[in-house]
Amino acid sequence: MFAHIFVNRLKCLLRDRETIFWTMMFPLLLAVFFNLALSNLNNGEIFKAIDIAVVDDNNYQYDQYFKVALDEASKGDDRLFNLTVTSKDNAEKLLNENKIAGYIVVEEPIKLVVNKSGMNQAIIKSFIDNYMQTVSSINSILLKNPAAQQELISSLSERQQYVKEVSGTNAEPNNILNYFYSLIAMACIYGCFFGMREVTDIQADISPLAARVNISPVHKLKAFIYSICASLVIHLFEIFILLMFLRFVLYVDFGPKTGYVLLTAFLGSVMGISFGAFVSAIVKKSENIKIAVLIGVSMTGSFLAGMMYQNMKYTIAQNAPVLSYLNPVNLLTDAFYSLYYYDTFSRYALNMGFLCIFIVIFSLGTYLIIRRRKYASL
Amino acid sequence: MQVFKLCLKVLKKNIPTMLIYIVVFLVVSLIMSSALSKEMQADTLFAQKKSNMAFISEESSPLIDGLKQELSKVANFVELPDEKEALQDALYFRSVSYILRIPEGFTESFMKGENVRLKKTTVPNSYSNTYIDLSINKYLNNARLYVRHIENISQESLVQHLKSDLSVNTSVELKNKSDKVGKHIYANYFFNYMSYSLLSVLILGMTALMLVFYNNDLRRRNACSPLSARSINLQFILASLLFTVITWMIMVAFCILYNWKNSFNLNTVYFMINSLVFAFCGASISFLIGNLVKSANAISAVTNVVTLGLCFISGVFVPLELLGDSVLKVASFTPTYWFVTGNNRIAKLAQFNHSDIEPVLSCMLIQLGFALAFFAVALVINKKRRFQ
Numbered sequence: 001m002f003a004h005i006f007v008n009r010l011k012c013l014l015r016d017r018e019t020i021f022w023t024m025m026f027p028l029l030l031a032v033f034f035n036l037a038l039s040n041l042n043n044g045e046i047f048k049a050i051d052i053a054v055v056d057d058n059n060y061q062y063d064q065y066f067k068v069a070l071d072e073a074s075k076g077d078d079r080l081f082n083l084t085v086t087s088k089d090n091a092e093k094l095l096n097e098n099k100i101a102g103y104i105v106v107e108e109p110i111k112l113v114v115n116k117s118g119m120n121q122a123i124i125k126s127f128i129d130n131y132m133q134t135v136s137s138i139n140s141i142l143l144k145n146p147a148a149q150q151e152l153i154s155s156l157s158e159r160q161q162y163v164k165e166v167s168g169t170n171a172e173p174n175n176i177l178n179y180f181y182s183l184i185a186m187a188c189i190y191g192c193f194f195g196m197r198e199v200t201d202i203q204a205d206i207s208p209l210a211a212r213v214n215i216s217p218v219h220k221l222k223a224f225i226y227s228i229c230a231s232l233v234i235h236l237f238e239i240f241i242l243l244m245f246l247r248f249v250l251y252v253d254f255g256p257k258t259g260y261v262l263l264t265a266f267l268g269s270v271m272g273i274s275f276g277a278f279v280s281a282i283v284k285k286s287e288n289i290k291i292a293v294l295i296g297v298s299m300t301g302s303f304l305a306g307m308m309y310q311n312m313k314y315t316i317a318q319n320a321p322v323l324s325y326l327n328p329v330n331l332l333t334d335a336f337y338s339l340y341y342y343d344t345f346s347r348y349a350l351n352m353g354f355l356c357i358f359i360v361i362f363s364l365g366t367y368l369i370i371r372r373r374k375y376a377s378l
Numbered sequence: 379m380q381v382f383k384l385c386l387k388v389l390k391k392n393i394p395t396m397l398i399y400i401v402v403f404l405v406v407s408l409i410m411s412s413a414l415s416k417e418m419q420a421d422t423l424f425a426q427k428k429s430n431m432a433f434i435s436e437e438s439s440p441l442i443d444g445l446k447q448e449l450s451k452v453a454n455f456v457e458l459p460d461e462k463e464a465l466q467d468a469l470y471f472r473s474v475s476y477i478l479r480i481p482e483g484f485t486e487s488f489m490k491g492e493n494v495r496l497k498k499t500t501v502p503n504s505y506s507n508t509y510i511d512l513s514i515n516k517y518l519n520n521a522r523l524y525v526r527h528i529e530n531i532s533q534e535s536l537v538q539h540l541k542s543d544l545s546v547n548t549s550v551e552l553k554n555k556s557d558k559v560g561k562h563i564y565a566n567y568f569f570n571y572m573s574y575s576l577l578s579v580l581i582l583g584m585t586a587l588m589l590v591f592y593n594n595d596l597r598r599r600n601a602c603s604p605l606s607a608r609s610i611n612l613q614f615i616l617a618s619l620l621f622t623v624i625t626w627m628i629m630v631a632f633c634i635l636y637n638w639k640n641s642f643n644l645n646t647v648y649f650m651i652n653s654l655v656f657a658f659c660g661a662s663i664s665f666l667i668g669n670l671v672k673s674a675n676a677i678s679a680v681t682n683v684v685t686l687g688l689c690f691i692s693g694v695f696v697p698l699e700l701l702g703d704s705v706l707k708v709a710s711f712t713p714t715y716w717f718v719t720g721n722n723r724i725a726k727l728a729q730f731n732h733s734d735i736e737p738v739l740s741c742m743l744i745q746l747g748f749a750l751a752f753f754a755v756a757l758v759i760n761k762k763r764r765f766q
Contacts, residue, residue, distance in 0.1 A: 033690035
């Protein structure tokens with residue numbers, strides 16, 4: 001009996017192209033979009049040289065050191081500035097037309113004129129600060145050791161990096177990963193469409209097909225479990241394809257614990273399907289309403305787990321930690337992330353524990369609602 | 379005006395579905411645009427927001443105290459227990475964004491002029507961390523100059539010198555135009571997001587309309603009615619335009635209501651014109667899709683793929699500056715890209731001379747071009763499909 005129901009159910013579900021699209025093609029497409037949009041974020045900041053001007057007056061011509069420093073910073077391929085040396089009026093005009101980010105007037109102390117405050121303006125300011133502070137250091141060194149002038153100039157050019165990044169764990173912290181992890185979580189919870197169909201096709205008061213199935217001499221629970229197995233197999237296969245696609249086509253890093261990643265995906269899929277079944281059993285309205293509830297819950301969950309805007313996840317974790325444990329999408333996302341990032345398993349185990357509680361609630365709820373339904377008439 | 383009335387009836391029936399989209403999108407765009415614009419504003423101020431950092435030192439010396447004092451200009455210190463798990467969690471929940479560790483023996487090696495480094499663990503891609511890096515490097519590089527060129531300098535006098543050196547600051551003159559420009563960040567984000575919601579709702583409504591009208595039996599029935607084809611088409615177009623304009627008005631109204639204080643200026647007018655042009659472009663895209671889609675089931679799939687795809691590659695969800703060059707090249711073949719570019723340019727406008735406006739106008743013209751192109755393609759397909 002199992003083989004018969006299972007195989008036919010499999011055929012049935014595979015022919016439902018709409019569900020297959022939403023549960024498999026849609027996450028794959030989103031993954032491609034994410035990759036297109038986000039791939040550049042990790043390749044470091046894209047820095048474009050800043051357009052600035054300096055007022056060409058006696059002070060500027062007289063201040064040899066500053067002139068050299070500015071020229072140095074405006075040369076080469078990885079230059080900091082595109083420098084224009086011009087009159088004050090012209091600089092003012094360029095600034096008004098937004099052609100430059102700001103202009104510099106050499107006086108005591110050096111003045112920077114800007115028309116708004118932004119990243120570029122902060123960089124210019126920091127450059128000038130740095131220059132003036134170094135000059136101040138040099139002056140006080142020369143007071144004590146006048147002989148050092150030549151050496152000083154040469155040691156000026158060799159600025160050092162004094163901090164190096166050490167990762168808190170073996171994994172590099174990576175912001176982009178959360179988007180992909182929450183995407184997998186969304187794909188998992190989209191299993192709810194399968195769960196919904198299973199309940200629709202077994203509850204005699206919802207569809208004619210279910211009415212027919214109910215009068216067949218098969219135990220209802222058995223028929224339900226067999227056919228939900230078919231759903232689970234299909235959905236697991238879809239999630240597996242998604243994971244493969246992410247790992248081997250888009251090169252998303254899952255960390256070294258492959259077995260646990262698969263386990264998480266498995267539990268996620270079970271959670272998704274049982275969630276759909278539960279909602280479908282509990283909401284006694286039309287199919288459209290059920291779909292609206294499912295999409296509403298899974299999209300809100302994904303949003304709160306940071307799929308659209310990553311910092312959302314941290315905002316929730318800081319301000320309403322309870323919410324982050326009540327959101328199955330976030331639990332899954334977090335489970336993937338802790339597998340990747342942490343050496344220890346405590347966080348992962350916590351997430352999986354909560355996830356299992358959800359699965360138990362959904363399954364038990366579904367069971368209690370659909371068992372022993374008898375109909376006098378339909 | 380029977381056809382016109384029928385169109386409105388069909389659209390009215392679809393209001394609940396569209397309303398869900400409108401409400402969800404509006405809420406999301408309101409949250410996102412205010413969150414992002416706040417983030418942007420925090421980044422753009424000269425008096426930067428101090429970020430939180432943990433300062434873990436395995437030794438103590440005057441040099442390190444001096445460094446800590448210097449860092450207090452750019453960061454707040456948070457006390458954390460020196461345990462791996464606690465530090466990881468702190469980074470994870472962003473209670474600190476930067477952990478600096480000073481290894482034992484650092485001061486001694488540094489004073490000898492050896493090449494030593496501090497260790498940092500950070501939340502990646504955070505602007506404020508750059509300031510901490512800069513600050514540390516500045517302090518230690520200047521210190522190195524002293525150590526190298528003044529023999530046997532004591533730590534105390536070194537710290538004294540550095541303190542006075544690093545208090546030198548550039549004077550900045552900020553022209554008062556400044557706040558006017560920053561004011562439009564919110565509207566800029568909102569209108570960018572609007573391309574997503576507007577496009578979704580337009581596609582939903584138009585396809586629903588066309589599925590009814592282009593049903594073959596109904597078409598045959600309409601063809602033998604005493605109304606001329608021209609009148610039918612004109613009424614149909616009129617209804618679609620009305621629908622487009624109303625959808626557009628609802629969304630713009632929300633932006634203005636929410637952003638009441640900063641709404642009454644020329645920038646907002648240009649934002650509105652730009653989005654109206656985009657709305658027409660969206661209407662012609664929906665007309666094209668309506669001609670291609672044959673079943674009601676496929677509508678939501680197509681809607682999502684088209685809108686999400688367009689918005690991801692053309693700078694709605696991820697700012698244009700962060701997209702790769704190859705993606706941008708592809709994106710420049712989409713109307714959304716030009717809509718977003720137009721919005722970004724409008725947000726920066728401070729003067730409204732002819733030369734300032736021109737780049738904005740060209741964005742609008744390109745969108746109009748797209749609208750015409752999509753419409754033309756749709757007409758060709760429509761002609762071919764007629765009475766198959």
